[in-house]
Amino acid sequence: MKDFVHLHVHSHYSLLDGLSKIPDLVKTAKARGFSALALTDHGNMYGAIEFYQECEKQGIKPIIGVEAYIALNGRFDKDPNVRYRHLILLALNEIGYRNLMKLVSLANTEGFYYKPRIDKEILKKYHEGLVGSSACFGGEIAYILRKENNWEKAKQVALEYQEIFGVGNFYLEMMDLPALEGQAELNDSLRRLSKETGVPLIVTRDSHYLNTDDAEAQDILTCIRDGKTLDDTDRKSSAGFDSSLCSAEDVHERFPNDAEALANTVKIAARVNLKLELNKWLFPHLDLPPNKNADETLRDMVYEKLPLLIEVTDAVRVRVDYELGVIAKKGYSTYFIVVADYVHYARTHGIVETTRGSGAGSIVAYAMGITTVNPLYFKLPFERFLNPFRPSPPDIDADFADDRRDDMITYVTQKYGADKVAQIITFGSMQAKGSIRDVGRALGYPYSFCDQVSKLIPMGAQGFQMTIAKAKDLEKDLMDLYNKNPQVQRLLDLAQKVEGCARHTSMHAAGVVISPTPLVDFTPIQFETGGEKITTQYEMHAVEAAGLLKFDFLGIRNLSILGRAVEIIEKTANTKIDIFSIPWDDKKTYEMLARGETNSVFQLSGSGMTRYLKELKPSTIFDITAMVALFRPGPMEQIPEYIKRKHHPEAVEYLDQSLGLIVYQDDVLLTAIHLAGYNWEEADKFRKAMGKKIPEEMAKQKEKFVKGCRTFGKLPEAKIHRLWEMIEPFAAYGFNKAHAASYGKVAYQTAYMK
Numbered sequence: 116m117k118d119f120v121h122l123h124v125h126s127h128y129s130l131l132d133g134l135s136k137i138p139d140l141v142k143t144a145k146a147r148g149f150s151a152l153a154l155t156d157h158g159n160m161y162g163a164i165e166f167y168q169e170c171e172k173q174g175i176k177p178i179i180g181v182e183a184y185i186a187l188n189g190r191f192d193k194d195p196n197v198r199y200r201h202l203i204l205l206a207l208n209e210i211g212y213r214n215l216m217k218l219v220s221l222a223n224t225e226g227f228y229y230k231p232r233i234d235k236e237i238l239k240k241y242h243e244g245l246v247g248s249s250a251c252f253g254g255e256i257a258y259i260l261r262k263e264n265n266w267e268k269a270k271q272v273a274l275e276y277q278e279i280f281g282v283g284n285f286y287l288e289m290m291d292l293p294a295l296e297g298q299a300e301l302n303d304s305l306r307r308l309s310k311e312t313g314v315p316l317i318v319t320r321d322s323h324y325l326n327t328d329d330a331e332a333q334d335i336l337t338c339i340r341d342g343k344t345l346d347d348t349d350r351k352s353s354a355g356f357d358s359s360l361c362s363a364e365d366v367h368e369r370f371p372n373d374a375e376a377l378a379n380t381v382k383i384a385a386r387v388n389l390k391l392e393l394n395k396w397l398f399p400h401l402d403l404p405p406n407k408n409a410d411e412t413l414r415d416m417v418y419e420k421l422p423l424l425i426e427v428t429d430a431v432r433v434r435v436d437y438e439l440g441v442i443a444k445k446g447y448s449t450y451f452i453v454v455a456d457y458v459h460y461a462r463t464h465g466i467v468e469t470t471r472g473s474g475a476g477s478i479v480a481y482a483m484g485i486t487t488v489n490p491l492y493f494k495l496p497f498e499r500f501l502n503p504f505r506p507s508p509p510d511i512d513a514d515f516a517d518d519r520r521d522d523m524i525t526y527v528t529q530k531y532g533a534d535k536v537a538q539i540i541t542f543g544s545m546q547a548k549g550s551i552r553d554v555g556r557a558l559g560y561p562y563s564f565c566d567q568v569s570k571l572i573p574m575g576a577q578g579f580q581m582t583i584a585k586a587k588d589l590e591k592d593l594m595d596l597y598n599k600n601p602q603v604q605r606l607l608d609l610a611q612k613v614e615g616c617a618r619h620t621s622m623h624a625a626g627v628v629i630s631p632t633p634l635v636d637f638t639p640i641q642f643e644t645g646g647e648k649i650t651t652q653y654e655m656h657a658v659e660a661a662g663l664l665k666f667d668f669l670g671i672r673n674l675s676i677l678g679r680a681v682e683i684i685e686k687t688a689n690t691k692i693d694i695f696s697i698p699w700d701d702k703k704t705y706e707m708l709a710r711g712e713t714n715s716v717f718q719l720s721g722s723g724m725t726r727y728l729k730e731l732k733p734s735t736i737f738d739i740t741a742m743v744a745l746f747r748p749g750p751m752e753q754i755p756e757y758i759k760r761k762h763h764p765e766a767v768e769y770l771d772q773s774l775g776l777i778v779y780q781d782d783v784l785l786t787a788i789h790l791a792g793y794n795w796e797e798a799d800k801f802r803k804a805m806g807k808k809i810p811e812e813m814a815k816q817k818e819k820f821v822k823g824c825r826t827f828g829k830l831p832e833a834k835i836h837r838l839w840e841m842i843e844p845f846a847a848y849g850f851n852k853a854h855a856a857s858y859g860k861v862a863y864q865t866a867y868m869k
Contacts, residue, residue: 117363117364117366117367117377118363118377118378118380118381119149119318119363119366119367119377119380119381120149120150120151120152120153120178120380120381120383120384121144121149121152121153121319121320121322121360121380122153122155122178122180122203122205122248122317122319122380122383122384123153123155123182123203123248123250123251123288123290123319123320123321123322124140124152124153124154124155124320124322124360125155125156125157125182125321125322125323126140126154126156126162126166127615127616127617128156128159128161128162128542128617129156129157129159129182129323130157130159130340130617130618130619130620131336131337131339131340131616131618132157132323132336132337132340133156133323133324133333133336133616134323134324134325134329134332134333134336134612134613134616135322135323135324135325135360136615136616137154137162137165137166137169138169139325140152140154140166140325140360141166141169141170141172141173141175142173143325143360144173144175144360145173145174145175147360147362147363148362148363149175149363150175150176150384151175151176151177151178151384151387152170152175152176152177152178153178153179153180153205154166154177154178154179154180155180155181155182155203155204155205156181156182157181157182157184158181158182158183158184158219158222158223158230158231159181159219159223159231159639159641159652160179160181160215160216160219160639160652160653161540161542161617161620161652161653161654163179163653163657164391164393164653164657164658164660164661165657166179167179167389167391167393168393168660176384176387177389178205178206178383178384178387178389179205179206179212179215179389180203180204180205180206180215181203181204181215181218181219182201182202182203182204182250183201183202183203183204183218183219183222183233184199184200184201184202184222184230184231184232184233185199185200185201185202185232185233185234185235185238185255186199186226186228186232186233186234187199187200187234187255189234189236190221190222190225190226190232190233190234190236190237191225191226192228193228199229199230199232200250200253200254200255200258201250201251201253201254201255202233202247202248202249202250202254202255202276203247203248203249203250203288203319204218204245204246204247205245205246205247205248205383205387206244206245206387206389207244207245207246207386207387207388207389208244208387208388208389209244209389209390209391210243210244211243211244211245211246211389212244212389212391213244213635213636214241214242214243214244214245215245215639216635216636216638216639217237217241217635218233218237218238218241219231219639219652220634220635220639220640220641220652221233221237223639223640223641223642223652224640224641224642224649227641227642231641235275235279238279239279242279242280242281242284245280245284246280246284246285246286246383246386247276247279247280247284247285247286248285248286248287248288248317248319249273249276249285249286249287249288249305250288251288251290251321252295252297252298252301254288255272256269256272256273256276256287256305256308257301259272260301260304260305260308261297261301269304269308270308270311270312273285273287273308273312273314274312274314276314277312277313277314283315285314286314286315286316286317286379286383287305287308287309287314287315287316287317288305288316288317288318288319289301289302289305289306289316289317289318289319289370289373289376290302290318290319290320290321291318291319291320291361291365291366291369291370292320292321292356292357292358293356293369294355294356294357295355295356306373315375315376315379316373316375316376316379317376317379317380317383318366318370318373318376318377318380319380320358320359320360320361320366321358322358322359322360322361323353323358324358324359324360325359325360326359326360327357327359327361329359329612330353330354330357330358330359331354331609332609332612332613333353333358334352334353334354335554335557335558335609335613336613336616337350337351337352337353338350338557339553339554339556339557339613343557344556344557344558344559345557345558345559346559391661392662393660393661393662394659394660394662395662396446396508396659396662396663396664397630397631397637397662397663398449398450398453398629398631398664399449399453399531399535399629399630399631400531400631401449401452401453408448409448409449409452410439410442410443410448412448412452413439413442413443413448413451413452413479413483414439416452416455416482416483417435417439417479417482417483418435418482420482420483420484421435421478421481421482424481424482424489425489425491431478431491434478434491434497435478435479435482437497438477438478438479438497438501439479441497441501441502441503442479442501444503445501445503445508445509447501447508447509450508450509450511450664451479451480451483451485451509452483453629453666454480454483454485454511454513454666455483455484455485456530457513457523457526457527457666458470458484458485458513459484460523460526461515461519461523462484462695464522465678466515466516466519466522466523466678467515467516467519467674467675467677467678467681467694468513468514468515468516468674469487469513469514469671469674469857469858469860469861470485470486470487470488470511470512470513470514470857471512471513471514471669471854471857471858472500472510472511472512472851472853472854472857473499473500473851473853473854474486474500474509474510474511474512474853475488475490475493475495475500475853475854475856475857476490476495476496476497476498476499476500476851476852476853477490477497477500477501478490478491478497480511485511485513486511486857487695487860488853488856488857488860490853493737493740493852493853493856494852495781495852495853495856496781496784496785496852498795499780499781499784499851499852499853500853502795502796502799503795504794504795504796504799505795505796505799508659508664509664510665510667511666511667512625512667512669513666513667513668513669514669514670514671514674515668515669515670515671515674516670516671516674516675516677516678517670517671517672517674517675518670518675519670519675519678520668520669520670523668524536524538524627524668527627527629527666531629533649534633534634534635535629535630535631535632535633535634536627536628536629536630536634536649537627537628537634537638537640537649537650537651538622538623538626538627538628538643538648538649538650538651539622539623539626539627539628539650539651539653539654539655539658539665540620540621540622540623540641540650540651540652540653540654541620541621541622541623541654541655542617542618542619542620542621542654543617543618543619543620543621544615544616544617544618545613545614545615545616545618546580546581546614547569547572547581547582547583547586547610547614548569548570548572549569550583550610550611550613550614551565551568551569551572551583551606551607551610552565552566552569553610553613554606554609554610554613555568555606555610558605558606558609560602560606564602565606568593568596568603568606568607571586571590571592571593571596572586572590572593573586573589573590582614582615583607583610583611583614584611587607619644620641620643620644620650621643621644622643622648622650623654623655624669624670625667625668625669626655626665626666626667626668627665627666627667627668628651628658628663628664628665628666629663629666630663634649634651634663637658637661637662637663638651638652638653638657638658638661638663639651639652639653640652651663673717673861673865674861676715676865677694677717677861677864677865677868680868681694681868684868692868694864694867694868697864697867699735699736699863700735701867704863704866704867705732705733705734705735707866707869708728708733708739708866709728709729709731709732709733710729711725711726711728711729712869713725713728713866715865715869716862716865716866716869717858717861717862717864717865718743718858718859718861718862719739719742719743719862719866723746724742724746727742727746727754727758728742730758731757731758731761732762736859736860736863738761739859739862739863739866740852740855740856740858740859740860741757741778741855741859742754742859743850743855743858743859743862744778744779744849744850744852744854744855745757745778747848747849747850748848749844749845749848749849750777750778750845750848750849750850752844753776753777753778753845756776757776757778760776770834770837770838770841771790771828771830771834771838773789773790774786774790774838777841777842777845777849778852779849779850779851779852779855780802780849780850780851780852781851781852781853782849782852783801783802783805783842783845783849784798784799784801784802786838786842787801787820787823789828790823790824790827790828790830790838791819791820791822791823791824791827791828792823792826792827792828793823797819801816801819801820804816805842805843813843817839820839820842821835821836821839824838
């Protein structure tokens, strides 16, 4: 194996200028014998955490970098006639990684003008721990040599960069792109420049895809980016030269006389010593009472507030102490205090809010005012939300009136500091149908032809994404066209290669992060596309891995309507209604629902739901909660039986004396615990496996469940298999009970107001 390391590599996070998805990129590098690999996407670090984690998993050393844009007249200059130049930056260690985040953040906030730009001023300030190289044709030195033909200026700039980075930390970059016109001549000039300045050389590939036969798909991708077709003559084309992730042997073969430059890539990789401490969550700074830590403060607050809501019996105290113990052991007390604070702000400033998800199963959350659903009244288990075995952090989903969501974000920004609060980025990716239309447009195919093919892609089941590969397996007509029509074959083959690539950035509908120190200590930041709101550059999972927990601020239109209804009634009827204190047993509300008058009622409108409500004739909040949970694919099959049991309880037959109708996700988990001997950790894995519907994992879980029911629950075989038949179609779509109770409460509130 020849020694060489790829130090200039783009992934699909170079947004329509890179084809490689990170898992495939790292897997391919490993298969081709590389022990280290760099990631240098254009002007961003979107993929840095995913890349680091994947490299760690595959046993390859990750080198986190970026292909930066450098503004020659300074990052604040907006002269359209002065172009930016390219520069490769690689982090050697944690200091370099943090400086890279600062530079990328400044480029995207202070320096953004068509591209995110740094300048030499901030490069001098934040160069420590970084290695730089001169990049491609778009680099400053390459441009001077090729376009300005100014040898002395090129020498001066090379020495300037060497002075900025320090001797041994800046390299002249020869590229392994033999078919690219002018590259061989540039490489010769760089060799001479190196001899005259002493600035060392490296060889890079500028990889944008994995295999040579991906070249056309890469060209298609840039056509999609630029709104061009392959036949357009006035476009930047990547055709004609190979930017694949080639083997070290291939590079050595093309650079037989540059042993030192090749060896320098390995030496740089050997110097990299970056160890990121991931999945250690840090919370916003809190001003706590004197001589109290977060655990003690939370306990005091809970026992101060809870008696105002319910009678605190010995049994209640046992539940509270158990929850507080788990929360303290997991280190989440600060999280509860922070969420309680901003929810309290909403309540005291007329902002209608509610919570979703399993958090409503916590009596601590109820006591703190985070949730308004009493988990004891609704019989909600805490363990579905948080238990000693659960590795993932708590996730309290807060919903706010959508016309007041910005007020909530303004509040936390003012409280914790503008440099510590941001919304979370998301990436729009190229989906199956869209990929076909985009690729067809780039190929110059008629729209009607591409539309006809894309319409043969079936919709994915709820929660499951349809791909072109799955569609070819499922749809005979599509596969027949693929086999018979060369145009369809070319279209689908190319669409499959670009499918899944990140296309653009946007903002997560709910996710906000609040950091204890400036955000750039954890994640690079940028402005939202076309706006002024700050977002992270790491998506939800990456930003949590980097140390910041997601706080949910989702804007819900129905809550705005509910808040407006309260205002209108106060003005027109001189009656102020506290929607959090309305009676749960209002007879007129249930009679209205039973008549099918559900238009505009949250979660309960629509012809199918209305028909079932008329048959059910709901009489308690529990009926509404159950219908919210059941009216989904899979569980919907249980609705007629639920209605029958409500009106004819005497006719109910139980599969087992401890088992009623499966309505909620919790019912599945508790069945696994009480009848199959699972603990909460195993039950949580069971839930995730059922949700993902992975056949191999499902088979393992079925075997474990059946064995548990046989040995622990002592159930006969016929009952075990009947039980599995009930669970299997339900589990992937079931609501957890706390979520259903939270939404059932809002459904009742809107019905009551109506």
